[in-house]
Amino acid sequence: xxxxxxxxxxxxxxxxxxxxxxxxxxxxxxxxxxxxxxxxxxxxxxxxxxxxxxxxxxxxxxxxxxxxxxxxxxxxxxxxxxxxxxxxxxxxxxxxxxxxxxxxxxxxxxxxxxxxxxxxxxxxxxxxxxxxxxxxxxxxxxxxxxxxxxxxxxxxxxxxxxxxxxxxxxxxxxxxxxxxxxxxxxxx
Numbered sequence: 001x002x003x004x005x006x007x008x009x010x011x012x013x014x015x016x017x018x019x020x021x022x023x024x025x026x027x028x029x030x031x032x033x034x035x036x037x038x039x040x041x042x043x044x045x046x047x048x049x050x051x052x053x054x055x056x057x058x059x060x061x062x063x064x065x066x067x068x069x070x071x072x073x074x075x076x077x078x079x080x081x082x083x084x085x086x087x088x089x090x091x092x093x094x095x096x097x098x099x100x101x102x103x104x105x106x107x108x109x110x111x112x113x114x115x116x117x118x119x120x121x122x123x124x125x126x127x128x129x130x131x132x133x134x135x136x137x138x139x140x141x142x143x144x145x146x147x148x149x150x151x152x153x154x155x156x157x158x159x160x161x162x163x164x165x166x167x168x169x170x171x172x173x174x175x176x177x178x179x180x181x182x183x184x185x186x187x188x
Contacts, residue, residue, distance in 0.1 A: 026043060026046060026176050026180055027039060027043060029153075029161060029176065029179075030042060030043065030172075030176060032160075033161055033162075033163040033172075034163060034172065037169065037172070038169065041169060042169050042172055042173050042176070043173075043176075045169065045170055045173035046173045046176050046177055046180070048120075048173075049119060049121075049170075049173055049174060049177060050177055052119065052120050053117055053118070053119045053120070053174065053177050054117065054118050055115050055116065056116055056117065056118045056123075057116065058116045062145075064080065064145040064146070065078075065116070065125070065145055066078050067081075068081060068114055068125050068127075068143070068145070069114065069116070070113065071111065071113055071114070072106065072109065072111030072112070072113070072114060072127055072128070072129050073106040073107045073109070073111065074106075075106060075114065075127060076106040080145070080148050081125075081143055081145075081148075081150075083148075084143070084148050084149065084150050085141075085143075085150060088150045088152070088164050088165055089103055089104070089164075091164075092154070092162070092164075096154075096156075096162070100131065100137065100154070100156075102131045102132060103139065103154075106129075108132055109129035109130065109131070109132060110129065110130045110131075110132060110135060111127075111128060111130070112128050112129075114126065114127050117142075117174075117178070119174050119177075120170075121170055121171065121174060122144060122146060123144075123145070123146075124142045124143060124144055124145075124174065125142070125143040125145065126141070126142055126143075126178050127139075127140075127143060128140045128141070134157060136155075136157035137155065137156050137157045138154075138155050139152060139153070139154050139155075140152055140153045140155075140175070140178060140179045141164070142171070142174060142175055142178055149165060150164065150165050151163075151164060151165035151166075151167035151171050151172070151175050152164035152165060152175070153175065153179060
C-alpha cells in the first residue's frame, strides 16, 4: 500500500511541475490564423454553415477523387491534389518547412481516413495528419477537387498555427468547422 501511495504522490508532483495548456477556442484560433480578419462575421458563418455541412460518402467512379477516398497516404497518388499540395507547402517559410519535413512524407505520418463533405460552398475532401510521435503538431486540409485549391491549418505544438492557402472568409469558416471537434489538439 505504501508503494502505491508513494507512486501516487510522485505522480502528483510530476503533474504539478508540468506546464498546463488550455485548448483554444475557435475565436482564439481564428485570431492567430488571421488577425486582420473580421472575426465576428467569420464566426457567424461558422454558425450558419455548421448545420448544412455534412459528411457524405465518396462517390464511386469520380476521377477527380481518385485515391482520395481512402487513407491519407494514398492521396499522393492523385496528381491534381499532389501538385496543389506541393505548391501550398512550398509557400511555407523555409525554416518552418525544414523543421516539419514530415509534411513531405505521406506514408510516415499518423493520419485519419480522408472524409468527404457537402457544404453550402460545394463538396470538399478533408485530410488530416500529424507528425509522428508528436501529434500536437498536425495538419488539417480542405481540398476542393473542382477548383483544385487547398486551404489548411498547420498547428505546431504549444501554440503556433499557420493558415495555408488563401481562403476567403467563407472558406475559412468551413476550415474552422472541419477542425472544431479537434480543438483539444490546438494548445496555446
